[in-house]
Amino acid sequence: xxxxxxxxxxxxxxxxxxxxxxxxxxxxxxxxxxxxxxxxxxxxxxxxxxxxxxxxxxxxxxxxxxxxxxxxxxxxxxxxxxxxxxxxxxxxxxxxxxxxxxxxxxxxxxxxxxxxxxxxxxxxxxxxxxxxxxxxxxxxxxxxxxxxxxxxxxxxxxxxxxxxxxxxxxxxxxxxxxxxxxxxxxxxxxxxxxxxxxxxxxxxxxxxxxxxxxxxxxxxxxxxxxxxxxxxxxxxxxxxxxxxxxxxxxxxxxxxxxxx
Amino acid sequence: xxxxxxxxxxxxxxxxxxxxxxxxxxxxxxxxxxxxxxxxxxxxxxxxxxxxxxxxxxxxxxxxxxxxxxxxxxxxxxxxxxxxxxxxxxxxxxxxxxxxxxxxxxxxxxxxxxxxxxxxxxxxxxxxxxxxxxxxxxxxxxxxxxxxxxxxxxxxxxxxxxxxxxxxxxxxxxxxxxxxxxxxxxxxxxxxxxxxxxxxxxxxxxxxxxxxxxxxxxxxxxxxxxxxxxxxxxxxxxxxxxxxxxxxxxxxxxxxxxxxxxxxxxxxxxxxxxxxxxxxxxxxxxxx
Numbered sequence: 004x005x006x007x008x009x010x011x012x013x014x015x016x017x018x019x020x021x022x023x024x025x026x027x028x029x030x031x032x033x034x035x036x037x038x039x040x041x042x043x044x045x046x047x048x049x050x051x052x053x054x055x056x057x058x059x060x061x062x063x064x065x066x067x068x069x070x071x072x073x074x075x076x077x078x079x080x081x082x083x084x085x086x087x088x089x090x091x092x093x094x095x096x097x098x099x100x101x102x103x104x105x106x107x108x109x110x111x112x113x114x115x116x117x118x119x120x121x122x123x124x125x126x127x128x129x130x131x132x133x134x135x136x137x138x139x140x141x142x143x144x145x146x147x148x149x150x151x152x153x154x155x156x157x158x159x160x161x162x163x164x165x166x167x168x169x170x171x172x173x174x175x176x177x178x179x180x181x182x183x184x185x186x187x188x189x190x191x192x193x194x195x196x197x198x199x200x201x202x203x204x205x206x207x208x209x210x211x212x213x214x215x216x217x218x219x220x221x222x223x224x225x226x227x228x229x230x231x232x233x234x235x236x237x238x239x240x241x242x243x244x245x246x247x248x249x250x251x252x253x254x255x256x257x258x259x260x261x262x263x
Numbered sequence: 264x265x266x267x268x269x270x271x272x273x274x275x276x277x278x279x280x281x282x283x284x285x286x287x288x289x290x291x292x293x294x295x296x297x298x299x300x301x302x303x304x305x306x307x308x309x310x311x312x313x314x315x316x317x318x319x320x321x322x323x324x325x326x327x328x329x330x331x332x333x334x335x336x337x338x339x340x341x342x343x344x345x346x347x348x349x350x351x352x353x354x355x356x357x358x359x360x361x362x363x364x365x366x367x368x369x370x371x372x373x374x375x376x377x378x379x380x381x382x383x384x385x386x387x388x389x390x391x392x393x394x395x396x397x398x399x400x401x402x403x404x405x406x407x408x409x410x411x412x413x414x415x416x417x418x419x420x421x422x423x424x425x426x427x428x429x430x431x432x433x434x435x436x437x438x439x440x441x442x443x444x445x446x447x448x449x450x451x452x453x454x455x456x457x458x459x460x461x462x463x464x465x466x467x468x469x470x471x472x473x474x475x476x477x478x479x480x481x482x483x484x485x486x487x488x489x490x491x492x493x494x495x496x497x498x499x500x501x502x503x504x505x506x507x508x509x510x511x512x513x514x515x516x517x518x519x520x521x522x523x524x525x526x527x528x529x530x531x532x533x534x535x536x537x538x539x540x541x542x543x544x545x546x547x548x549x550x551x
Contacts, residue, residue: 057444069341076291076441117393136389136392169391
């Protein structure tokens, strides 16, 4: 028997499941942080969460609102400076999994978080790169978690902030990026994985209750489905309970902080 | 040796029109009091450097202090856009803003190069990214030993760096802890350094490997309690998330921002005056 769940809960649970126990994970704020902490509180208690603000091995009891919340420092094995995080830990190859979000991505898992329109005369100025270009290149593997829509999944990016597979095939390798690149994109509708040869993101799992038509209608390119496309296992009672408790604790803690 | 000064006097003496200025603090210990004082003293034509512009630079940009911005992530953390930054980049209001855009890894390394008195930083980065195509300062260099292509960027060398820390002793030795970001590097990369602190103590009682800036690398040190509000000071006060959310509406249009600037910055004498007004207005908002 499975409980009722939202698409967003399915996305977070599916993303959390991708993180192996014991993995050293460089965590972006927002959805990636929620998924990584859910993993740590369920099947991956030994996952090491690294945040770009400096905490290594953070175990926050509630989700941080910003990338540098005090709770990350207080619960970490150690807190190092930001240059050290990027030099000794990320660049040196000590990160197994980079967990990223995206404003826009294309069929080869390239990410845009910089501008919509032209760079020098942008229609929309997005926040910019942050740590993503080097996380996406130096982490051994990259997981991307993002809500799916035609606005997000676009045929052509106006700007590549962080490289996925560039134009596909072996272009990423040729460009000299050390890590493997995106191994999965987890959305509120499905899971996509790169095709072995072309590296084009291909639907491998469809979330329960979602149709192929819905996925196609929310993708800006003619999305392909793997021949062995499966249904994603729905969140189990334990996953939902832990996720909901985490969110409730987070809401209560931040409300309390504001009343003080 | 650091000189104990009032913040007003420190900004007046050490921050000049046209300077390259870095106010650092990675979500934690953001020197808001100093930012406000720079706005109050109407500094102009500044080249601002900061990894995460945050609300502090949204305020400086909207107030017309900046001509140029070097940055790596320009959002309102956990909330959304920096509207004043976007208005400057998208529409040139209140003036055009030249941008020098990098990644976090780049700027962190560029501060290290500045602190090390090196001309440039070298790191493994930007492969496959379009950023080097739009920013001529991002270049590549070949490793003379292995031939590997690596990213190279000029060192960050601010005229003035401003940071906020938890404590300083009477001599002006500064102690900070918690999330350290790039503050130490930013201070050591600069020609002049202003530090605001929560409190002045007799002795720092810092363990041997603590992050201490010795008095003789600091120009001015100023006591400004709650000087990092609405960001936080580990061990002293929490981040004011309510303000970060409220900023979205305040900064969204030019009129409400200009009114805020007038009332909260220009019409207040100093940061304690600002804090008193802020607390009064937040109480009023909570009662509604």
